[in-house]
Amino acid sequence: MQLKKGVLIGLLPIALFSCVSPKKLREAEAKFTQLNGAYAELQGKLRDCEGNLNNANNDISRKKSEIDALNSQMEMLKQNNNVALKQLQDLSVISSSQAESIKKSLDNIGAKDLYIKDLQSEMKRKDSLNMVLVMNLKGAVGDLNDKDINIKVDKGVVFIDISDKLLFKSGSFDLTEDAKVVLGKVAKVLLNQPNIEFMVEGHTDNAPYKKNAYLIDNWDLSVKRATSVVRVLQNDYGIPPARMAAAGRGEYLPVAANDTPEGKAANRRTRIVILPQLDQFFKLLEPGGDKGVAPAGQQQ
Structure with missing residues (x-):
């Protein structure tokens, strides 16, 4: 590709020499070089x-996967907690360490549930803002086909x-x-x-x-x-x-x-x-x- 471009650039002055003055030729070559430089810069920005x-x-896909994983963990914790509570119904006394473990489990469920709700709320807010933007744009150009x-x-x-x-x-x-x-x-x-x-x-x-x-x-x-x-x-x-x-x-x-x-x-x-x-x-x-x-x- 570089060889082809080099040949084209080399032949361009010869082709133009017969129909334009040297001054115009130099101006055209300078303009061509400028455009090539601008093109390369724009490709980098692209x-x-x-x-x-x-x-x-x-990142959005990853966050959605995290939400699904957190929901799954929360459901598992709830199931484990229900099993533990059912077992406690058959016991007359539990140890202080068991009580603390149950408390931490319940706190963890609540914290994860709050985190999931925050993520879901922010995603819904983003979707709502996009829809408002779309409706505003359609309203502004509503008379166009x-x-x-x-x-x-x-x-x-x-x-x-x-x-x-x-x-x-x-x-x-x-x-x-x-x-x-x-x-x-x-x-x-x-x-x-x-x-x-x-x-x-x-x-x-x-x-x-x-x-x-x-x-x-x-x-x-x-x-x-x-x-x-x-x-x-x-x-x-x-x-x-x-x-x-x-x-x-x-x-x-x-x-x-x-x-x-x-x-x-x-x-x-x-x-x-x-x-x-x-x-x-x-x-x-x-x-x-x-x-x-x-x-x-x-x-x-």
């Missing part, structure tokens, strides 16, 4: 965002898919005036949620992109479209840039088959991914944040 998102989803803008929750993550026909002309990364109206509606909701961070992803179909002095392929096009969107959200609507990341997916994450015009149209989209907020959820796991209850397998 990998970081994807890693963070995968880690967050893995569902085929052109789709808002959904999948595995605890909010996704906003906007068809490229609402944002860009074919093969271009320059936003249309109508696009700014659509993004303004989305930005209004996001501004009201100052703690939310999100990633803007560009997606294309698999039609080959005609290479020019600025873009090489669909990867480049998808990245440039994503950066065009975040710049408008920052410059026109005041969303802090630290809350946003821009990434390009090219043609490699389709939502439909590319063998029909309808499928290709569905794949040409810009996706806004609301990154999961796990700070408050994981506060329960920090020292002092779990009201004195230790997770299963840990000592208090």
Whole structure:
């Protein structure tokens, strides 16, 4: 791949020399080098965002498994306690050590039950906040066709898919005036949620992109479209840039088959991914944040 890229870069000046002046050639080469550097930087940011998102989803799955394990332990403790109490009914006297053991068992059941309820409550709260966000977004863009803008929750993550026909002309990364109206509606909701961070992803179909002095392929096009969107959200609507990341997916994450015009149209989209907020959820796991209850397998 590196050899192919090197050959292309080597041939590009020769091909351009016959039709452009040396000054314009140097400017084109400098612009090409700049775009390659920006592309590499954006790819690095994409990998970081994807890693963070995968880690967050893995942490949520792990916490759900912990809840199931704690529920199982609690049920076993209750059964053991019932057996012990039944045995005590047949005894007239119990030792002080036996009484203390029973007391600790009951206290442990109550503590684990409280810990489980805290985890479940925080997960329900997160799901409720996501649904409120989805309803607000749908209310803001309610006059748009569902085929052109789709808002959904999948595995605890909010996704906003906007068809490229609402944002860009074919093969271009320059936003249309109508696009700014659509993004303004989305930005209004996001501004009201100052703690939310999100990633803007560009997606294309698999039609080959005609290479020019600025873009090489669909990867480049998808990245440039994503950066065009975040710049408008920052410059026109005041969303802090630290809350946003821009990434390009090219043609490699389709939502439909590319063998029909309808499928290709569905794949040409810009996706806004609301990154999961796990700070408050994981506060329960920090020292002092779990009201004195230790997770299963840990000592208090």
